[in-house]
Amino acid sequence: MNIGLFGYGKMGKMIEQIAQKRGHSIVAKIDDASQPIDYKSMDVAIDFSTPESAFGNITNCFKNGVPVICGTTGWLERYAEAVEICNDNKGGFIYASNFSLGVNIFFELNAQLAKMMANLEEYKVSMEEIHHTQKLDAPSGTAITLAEGIIENTPYEKWKLEESGDKTIPIKSIREGMVPGTHSIAYESAVDKIEIKHEAHNREGFALGAVIASEWIAGKSGIFSMKDVLNLS
Numbered sequence: 376m377n378i379g380l381f382g383y384g385k386m387g388k389m390i391e392q393i394a395q396k397r398g399h400s401i402v403a404k405i406d407d408a409s410q411p412i413d414y415k416s417m418d419v420a421i422d423f424s425t426p427e428s429a430f431g432n433i434t435n436c437f438k439n440g441v442p443v444i445c446g447t448t449g450w451l452e453r454y455a456e457a458v459e460i461c462n463d464n465k466g467g468f469i470y471a472s473n474f475s476l477g478v479n480i481f482f483e484l485n486a487q488l489a490k491m492m493a494n495l496e497e498y499k500v501s502m503e504e505i506h507h508t509q510k511l512d513a514p515s516g517t518a519i520t521l522a523e524g525i526i527e528n529t530p531y532e533k534w535k536l537e538e539s540g541d542k543t544i545p546i547k548s549i550r551e552g553m554v555p556g557t558h559s560i561a562y563e564s565a566v567d568k569i570e571i572k573h574e575a576h577n578r579e580g581f582a583l584g585a586v587i588a589s590e591w592i593a594g595k596s597g598i599f600s601m602k603d604v605l606n607l608s
């Protein structure tokens with residue numbers, strides 16, 4: 376497959392290595408807004424760019440008939456608009472806040488645990504995410520997806536950075552060193568604590584998941600998720 380990379384930073388470079396090992400060709404490396412883009416050469420685009428540039432990159436791909444795998448976080452206030460443009464152009468799209476198999480299993484575990492805790496008022500939930508200091512957005516996209524999983528399955532109604540309160544999930548965002556991504560969720564009562572945690576050792580899992588998603592979407596049109604790709608629940 377011919378892959379166009381939008382964003383050639385830490386993730387773009389890792390995806391290049393994994394895609395080439397799986398027999399794909401990288402036909403474009405777009406790393407800023409000024410580069411000319413030959414959409415015709417691409418079977419699929421993979422966007423790991425910046426919160427400011429992702430929406431434009433993705434929707435230009437749809438308008439040029441290129442399906443998109445997007446892992447960029449921090450732009451989701453425009454997700455519905457992107458979906459509309461995808462559908463108008465009969466395009467293909469997968470956004471995931473986290474492409475790793477482990478985190479997608481963790482999303483399922485989080486939802487199951489939330490269901491079990493839903494009526495236990497003595498437990499209060501909280502979340503923590505730790506990432507490297509270059510990360511531009513907070514909380515992480517993964518933490519937001521986890522919070523949404525809790526909100527779907529419990530009386531909690533919203534999440535907020537740091538702040539707890541009635542029906543609010545507090546999320547603590549820590550930025551330190553080179554941490555690739557650690558997420559934990561705790562339910563705490565006066566007598567004990569239940570905690571689940573996912574810790575990425577490196578970025579390979581994210582990159583492999585994105586390449587697998589790009590192989591999966593070939594020839595399809597529509598809006599999909601990693602649940603479809605991984606056949607989860």
Ligand SMILES: NC(=O)C1=CN([C@@H]2O[C@H](COP(=O)(O)OP(=O)(O)OC[C@H]3O[C@@H](n4cnc5c(N)ncnc54)[C@H](O)[C@@H]3O)[C@@H](O)[C@H]2O)C=CC1
Nearest residue numbers: 382384385386406408423424428446447448472473474581
């Ligand atoms: N969904 C997932 O599994 C994962 C998502 N991410 C997300 O992916 C994004 C990128 O992460 P990293 O590679 O670590 O960041 P990075 O900062 O290393 O790379 C981003 C690259 O985008 C480039 N860029 C700037 N403007 C651009 C434009 N208009 N078009 C294309 N590229 C442009 C920058 O020059 C930079 O090289 C972040 O939003 C991060 O949160 C990161 C890891 C996993």
Ligand SMILES: O=C(O)C1=N[C@H](C(=O)O)C[C@H](O)C1
Nearest residue numbers: 448472510515516517555556
């Ligand atoms: O910026 C990162 O590095 C990561 N971003 C994603 C997120 O915001 O959840 C996924 C992963 O945690 C790494």
